[in-house]
Amino acid sequence: ELKVEQNPLFLSMQEGKNYTIYCNYSTTSDRLYWYRQDPGKSLESLFVLLSNGAVKQEGRLMASLDTKARLSTLHITAAVHDLSATYFCAAYFTGNQFYFGTGTSLTVIP
Amino acid sequence: DTGVSQDPRHKITKRGQNVTFRCDPISEHNRLYWYRQTLGQGPEFLTYFQNEAQLEKSRLLSDRFSAERPKGSFSTLEIQRTEQGDSAMYLCASSSSGPRYEQYFGPGTRLTVT
Numbered sequence: 001e002l003k004v005e006q007n008p009l010f011l012s013m014q015e016g017k018n019y020t021i022y023c024n025y026s027t028t029s030d031r032l033y034w035y036r037q038d039p040g041k042s043l044e045s046l047f048v049l050l051s052n053g054a055v056k057q058e059g060r061l062m063a064s065l066d067t068k069a070r071l072s073t074l075h076i077t078a079a080v081h082d083l084s085a086t087y088f089c090a091a092y093f094t095g096n097q098f099y100f101g102t103g104t105s106l107t108v109i110p
Numbered sequence: 111d112t113g114v115s116q117d118p119r120h121k122i123t124k125r126g127q128n129v130t131f132r133c134d135p136i137s138e139h140n141r142l143y144w145y146r147q148t149l150g151q152g153p154e155f156l157t158y159f160q161n162e163a164q165l166e167k168s169r170l171l172s173d174r175f176s177a178e179r180p181k182g183s184f185s186t187l188e189i190q191r192t193e194q195g196d197s198a199m200y201l202c203a204s205s206s207s208g209p210r211y212e213q214y215f216g217p218g219t220r221l222t223v224t
Contacts, residue, residue: 043215096141097158102152
């Protein structure tokens with residue numbers, strides 16, 4: 001079964017703290033994506049990870065991919081309120097299908 | 111900078127009616143995807159077009175749903191005989207051929223079936 005699982009589903013963190021969101025997928029994939037979604041809005045692309053060991057960073061967010069472990073992480077450094085949103089990972093599986101995780105709802109508390 | 115557009119943004123319909131949504135992708139993108147998203151869930155893949163050809167369709171997609179992309183540009187998604195369970199946000203995304211397959215999403219059409 002093709003599946004993408006994220007944890008945690010909900011994350012409340014204080015400003016200035018670090019945390020990691022985990023994304024596991026069920027079968028071989030060589031493309032992993034991270035998106036951000038604000039309430040009532042559409043999805044904004046954050047990162048595209050194309051190979052084992054890929055690491056991408058943008059501001060306080062850093063994403064990595066371990067294809068052997070079928071695991072991607074999204075690390076948040078020194079969180080700020082503006083990062084509050086829902087974050088989704090998605091894996092590309094053969095057959096041109098993208099499977100999304102259920103999302104991690106992040107709230108950054110001042 | 112013209113992104114992906116969708117029309118309408120909101121649609122309220124009575125159960126049993128047919129509805130049609132339109133998606134205009136980024137002009138140079140030949141791949142187009144439709145997704146459905148319900149509250150608290152991630153987008154669920156519905157179907158995929160490369161140019162005008164519909165190449166993939168989710169097994170979850172009932173035969174009440176049909177999608178077209180007649181000239182490889184805009185696409186339409188039609189739902190016939192709507193049911194309350196069809197209430198959701200319908201998202202369209204487009205991408206170029208690769209290798210990144212990075213998808214750019216439209217604002218979505220929120221469907222409410224009463």
